[in-house]
Amino acid sequence: MVHMNKRSGIESRKRILDAAMKVFSGHGYAKANMRMIAKAADISIGGLYLYFRNKEDLCFTLIKNRLDDLAGRTREALGDIDDPAEAIGKFISIHIKYVKKHRELILVQGREHGFAFGIEIKKKFFRSQRKLLEDIIRKGIKAGVFRKCDVEESAKIIFGAIRGFVLSIVVEPDSLFLPEECSNLILNGLVRRNNK
Amino acid sequence: MVHMNKRSGIESRKRILDAAMKVFSGHGYAKANMRMIAKAADISIGGLYLYFRNKEDLCFTLIKNRLDDLAGRTREALGDIDDPAEAIGKFISIHIKYVKKHRELILVQGREHGFAFGIEIKKKFFRSQRKLLEDIIRKGIKAGVFRKCDVEESAKIIFGAIRGFVLSIVVEPDSLFLPEECSNLILNGLVRRNNK
DNA sequence: TGTTCATGTGAACCATTGTTCAGTTTATAA
DNA sequence: TTATAAACTGAACAATGGTTCACATGAACA
Known part of the structure; x- marks a missing residue:
């Protein structure tokens, strides 16, 4: 596994928002989960919480x-x-x-x-x-x-x-x-x- | 605890539907759970599954x-x-x-x-x-x-x-x-x- | 009285999932 | 090179909740 961390924060935030948009859109709020969003944003689960307080805040x-x-x-x-x-x-x-x-x-x-x-x-x-x-x-x-x-x-x-x-x-x-x-x-x- | 079981099936089914209506209405599908519906219908959790295949079927x-x-x-x-x-x-x-x-x-x-x-x-x-x-x-x-x-x-x-x-x-x-x-x-x- | 079966029970199972946190990595600057 | 901190990781935690199943109950009837 290649480690791709250490990117600019602002850019990661955008990537997360884009990914969240896709995942929420495709599955709806309830069925979308943080793991899916993390994967789509190419970041770890914990990484999500660096930029958003929680799932609700993200949506x-x-x-x-x-x-x-x-x-x-x-x-x-x-x-x-x-x-x-x-x-x-x-x-x-x-x-x-x-x-x-x-x-x-x-x-x-x-x-x-x-x-x-x-x-x-x-x-x-x-x-x-x-x-x-x-x-x-x-x-x-x-x-x-x-x-x-x-x-x-x-x-x-x-x-x-x-x-x-x-x-x-x-x-x-x-x-x-x-x-x-x-x-x-x-x-x-x-x-x-x-x-x- | 008084045992109230052994009621007519048709009547239980109606009670469940009424209870489900109240619970789903008050909490929405996602947040409503079978335990709440069971309690509101005065029946056991397992009892629900005698009349409906699952939560989705009930709703x-x-x-x-x-x-x-x-x-x-x-x-x-x-x-x-x-x-x-x-x-x-x-x-x-x-x-x-x-x-x-x-x-x-x-x-x-x-x-x-x-x-x-x-x-x-x-x-x-x-x-x-x-x-x-x-x-x-x-x-x-x-x-x-x-x-x-x-x-x-x-x-x-x-x-x-x-x-x-x-x-x-x-x-x-x-x-x-x-x-x-x-x-x-x-x-x-x-x-x-x-x-x- | 004993048998049958529709009706009912709820602890337990299992999968899911939001969230945390102790630790790792790397860019930057001293 | 070393120190610092921002960025990142993912196993582990804790709670939830749908569903199952081995068992209980009681009305009807022989």
Whole structure:
């Protein structure tokens, strides 16, 4: 056995995160174990604990990174859009595209294992995303584009629907869920318009 | 210790299912263990295995029962509704109400533990529910009430949205998600109608 | 009374797994 | 070369938990 130890700490940490991502994704939190992650990261079991307090901390870090990333991308993308309808469409498409790219980790977050870990961080994320939606809706109503409605409740419902799209894509990766179709439904509904 | 054994088998099976429901609901699949279920069902650990092959089989039976029940209720409720818009509303409200009643078990199904158990049964359930939606949409288009659209894709999206409502309610039981508001969005969309 | 069998028991088995810690290795600098 | 500390190792520990099995119980019946 070749000894490959003595690498830079920062690099090892990254390797562990990458490996953990793969292992958690492939097996889920409960069935993934530290030995698998250690092997995948080409480090010893004990080595893992140099960089993460425990299994939970490791998974938590993974989730937090992803959520922060998505939140940042969303804010950024919405920055230069004025049309509320277009903003809603963008909001939806960002989320759908993000899922298709990071399907694996979302599988892990699901409901996996006992309860509440990372629940706080997730709730915070959801709240901030909903706030963005609320801003768009308020703007849309003020501009006369959207119908008058309870802004908070609507944002909650729309974000709920998006969560459903995300979940469906995660569970059935082959299903289409074209962003345009999804936002078309949210924007225009199922009922036929008079002027068409 | 009083010996309470020698009860009818069928009754014991029911007691076990009730107990399992409570325990799985309260702790999730992974953290629930056979000892807890045995105690809650007032039976011995070994006794559990007289009625269910293993932990998975026990949980699977629970889920299957619930899904069959919901599928039956849906079919029944939609039977005597002709108006497509009303049918969509009913479909949504049935699901939302069902979740609020059986929140616990849905928590268990989530994504819990490794992979695929009960996945087949769930997929079958989803397929059949989507079929119901497709029928409603097709009828609505034919009647000129709904806009022309890809029926299958629309059903998938709407069912996806409903899944999101369900998930949101499960995770945040306090949130409202009024059925009327939800179907209003699905039916009419966010954008303001001309005639209003 | 004695036999049968469905029903029930729970200690014990065994595999798994998160975590620790006493010790090893190597880069760096004095 | 030697000392120091950061990086790393993996056997061992301790707890958990699904499952089994040899045995017990009691209702029904001959």
